[in-house]
Amino acid sequence: MRRVLIGFLAITVAFSGCASYTSTSAPLPRAGAMPVSQTEGAVEVGADPYTQTERHKSVFGSDLTAAGILPVQVYLQNHGAEKVLVRASDMALELPDGRRVSHAGASAAASKLESIGGVVGATIAFGIIGMLAASSAEDKARAARLEDYKKKELPDTRLAKGESGHGFVYFIPPDGTKNLTAAVLLVRVVKVDEGSSFVTRLPLTGLGAPQQ
């Protein structure tokens, strides 16, 4: 019995480190320091598309490009007197061929990174105890990843004069999308008091193609 317990504990300890997710903060964007930015009306919109694997790994814990996800960090600042609202759900990427890719929620992005490989491997190697330990670790990692991706996502942002906001917007371009160099980020800005809106277009110059 003692041997079984010791074996179980050893496997649990071994697998708890196998599938883990550690949340890391993204660098705070600053006004005027975004790779692409545009001011329309009195609203400044900046964007930083995350295309480099190293940045993905340090901020999101995985290579999102390999999973077909493009995170774009968005910075907003209202210089005018009128209150404005910007929603991630109103954003889209306009591809060079005219197709539009709507934003994908944090849960859609996080679920693209789910894997059962570790659990299968653990089950083959250690049987039922390995499966229990690995699946529990995988569940925790998945929940932590989802929570972190949601925390980093740009919320519906209402900005009064002088206020700023930022966050990530996730896009999942269709499989085989090779050339995003000329993609344009479309950001709709709603004037809260009037209920009218306008769209700011940000060409994401220099954006690399996701590796398929």
Added chain:
Amino acid sequence: MTAGWQLRRVLRLGALALGAAVILIAGCTHAIPLKATMGEPAGVAKVPARVGVYYSSDFRNYQHSGSRAGDRWDFPLGQASVTLFNQTFPMLFAGTESVPNLPPLSGGSQLAAVIEPKIEAFDFTLPFLKTGTYTAEITYRFTLYSPKGDPVASWTVKGSGAQKGQAGFEFARWPGEAADLAMRDAATRFLNGFAEVPEVQPWLRQVKASQPQ
């Protein structure tokens, strides 16, 4: 025991093993049951207008099929959403009426607007063990049209649900309950947030102004 009998036995066992392997690899398809019931949340201010409700056939027949853990999970979200919004819209508007198409409406219509819901996104997760937590998230897009057919407002509402599972042989129940919670959460947020949508507010002012004093 003859050699022929032994060969038949080996072949029979081989066929059984192959059958079992095919069943294991092929996985199952789960039709998820959805209840789509809605309780009236407190503090919803009724809009004094009669509004048309348009459900496109894409919306009515929307089904989300996702593969998880080697199985297919079919959520009949469109059908359930129609049931849900048939309960939800009358909680917000003084009157509702199902319309067969989007505006412009035929002459003589007393509708102040037409609202159309769409399912923009749905996602669900399964725990590795049945006793873990099942989650679901749904995003609806609502578009409000004027009687002439001009879009007045278009916005999204997200709802999420989490349901702890139990050991046993019910595989479809817990993902279904998580999806039900997500749909109900979205409908509640729609009711509570409708008057806060900036693009809706000018229409609301107009509706209130047209009411007899």
